Amino acid sequence: MKNSKKIILAITGSIAAVKTYDAIRMFQNDGYDVQCVVSNGGENFISRLALESLSGYPVLGPDIFSFPNFENKELTIQNYNKKNSSEIFAHIECTKNIEAVVVLPASANFLADFSQGRATNFLSSMMLANTKPVVLCPAMNSHMWNNSAVQNNIKIIKILYANTQNSNNLEIVEPQKSGILACGDEGVGKLALLENIKLYLEKLLTKNYHKNNIHNKTVVINLGGTQEKIDPVRFIGNFSSGETGKIIAEQCFILGAKKVICIVGNVSVCFQHLEEIENFEIIYLANNSAQEMLAATEKYVKEADIVIFTAAVADFTPKNYLDIKIKKVKKVKKIHSDDNLATHLMLELQETIDIAKYSTEQYKNNIYNKKIFIGFALETEKNIEKYKQIIQKKCEDKNLDYVLGNTPQNFSQNKNSQNFNYLVYSKKTQNFTESSEFLDKKTFFKEFLKYIPCNS
Known part of the structure; x- marks a missing residue:
């Protein structure tokens, strides 16, 4: 039985993507339906079959035209019926009836795309079309996180949201303050604890808090x-x-x-x-x-x-x-x-x-x-x-x-x-x-x- 609330779980190219399996179950236990969107990098770290089996929804992305019927060369937008048309514009349609987008993990490359408004794949195009609340959960090596380019991109994203009517529609859940990273280094950069990500999502969705x-x-x-x-x-x-x-x-x-x-x-x-x-x-x-x-x-x-x-x-x-x-x-x-x-x-x-x-x-x-x-x-x-x-x-x-x-x-x-x-x-x-x-x-x-x- 489907829940009344739905979120998009966006997965980008970071080893922390392996945490998304647990995240799906956590959000489902909290009453959310979850549909996954993967970037090109994110697809390298997880299994589409596993995501679809856990979520019960088809995985969207990484390519903007990566839905089944588009491989038909004779297909044109003109002869597409309304149902199939929603597939062509899936990067626009998929966020219309959701509560929020949770990007978990958010890689350095994704943050660069998002801050600059690029539309290079399904996920980045979806983010440009999205008007719903966004929770960003960065995860990367300490040196990458502390790099001034990454920190500037974080600032730009905050400024972009602050200057719009959606100023209360963004939460950035910063990485854990310290921990052993996948590469063996110790320091900041590890994906925030899932319990905290859920708290930030609930805070964001608490109307008029x-x-x-x-x-x-x-x-x-x-x-x-x-x-x-x-x-x-x-x-x-x-x-x-x-x-x-x-x-x-x-x-x-x-x-x-x-x-x-x-x-x-x-x-x-x-x-x-x-x-x-x-x-x-x-x-x-x-x-x-x-x-x-x-x-x-x-x-x-x-x-x-x-x-x-x-x-x-x-x-x-x-x-x-x-x-x-x-x-x-x-x-x-x-x-x-x-x-x-x-x-x-x-x-x-x-x-x-x-x-x-x-x-x-x-x-x-x-x-x-x-x-x-x-x-x-x-x-x-x-x-x-x-x-x-x-x-x-x-x-x-x-x-x-x-x-x-x-x-x-x-x-x-x-x-x-x-x-x-x-x-x-x-x-x-x-x-x-x-x-x-x-x-x-x-x-x-x-x-x-x-x-x-x-x-x-």
Whole structure:
């Protein structure tokens, strides 16, 4: 079954073309149909049959007249019917009903053609006729990438788009900052990570993202769990993968955030790909303690427009830390004895500081404060009215602008699902909002972030 969205994946002459097989699957999993266009150089690195098998569409190019019927010498444009006419003008027609063109990889030769407006083959002709958004993903040797001619071509392409009505229709996903290249050299030039290319495409296709309340804002997100050490090998903590915080961070980027600062505690998801994007600053905690997360949050919240507390911070920490491992001592059970086989360990705990409450206290009393504070709550209360009371009280006690809670249905019936139905409480309106259906986190947070009213 075909998807409602379609993109053109253009492949040029770079060894990174071998990544296009994975890219096709990635885009398809994200709901896109993919049709491939190859340049003369790109055709040397990949198999047309493999591309057609994966995409389900015929491969276009490399020659501008490389469609089957054109080999008929008696064929003329005059006696061509409308259907066949679209084949003659395929370099024009193929982009009319698509969302975007993704050039992956974009070689130095392609960048030269594109910047100079050349129409030497199917791909370069298609790019001249195209009016849809374009994502360029350069990949080449470090010396080639750093060559002033290549960098000038990049600048020219940016200027050409900036001077047209399509100024928001271009994203250039620069190569990875460092890595081992196919030639054995190490340095810049390696194709950007596919996850990041997908993020840039989503950003480009997010209509009017510059009009939402995340655009051009600095967002600070703390995420993951904290670990309160008992001894060198044991700790108290909360379950947390960091996935929610990661999804929110990515959606903030897609919606045009100027900067996204992630304060990362103990997580099971990877943030390495985000380090390659200049809009992100990833702060990894060394010890993952609540105190360390508080210090980092306090440091970065100063420059934030929006602060989002997704971290699962442990509520308690041992009062006394032991610097040697606590040994498990077994007792020998005697006949007619009531002694247990093992001793009981008693821990004296104290509450950790509430990071969200502490942060709002520093800024909310300032009448010039323009920051938005958003918190999360996960409770086991199954009575919906009591649950709402808990959410509302948390919002008021911590002086937050919004609190998002996992509903009791999420916690019990939907525990292992990727779809959620968050209950959102707004302090300003004093109302609860709940979506009418379960949504995946990506969809929910994109819609939530898009419409939160900022205090600016």
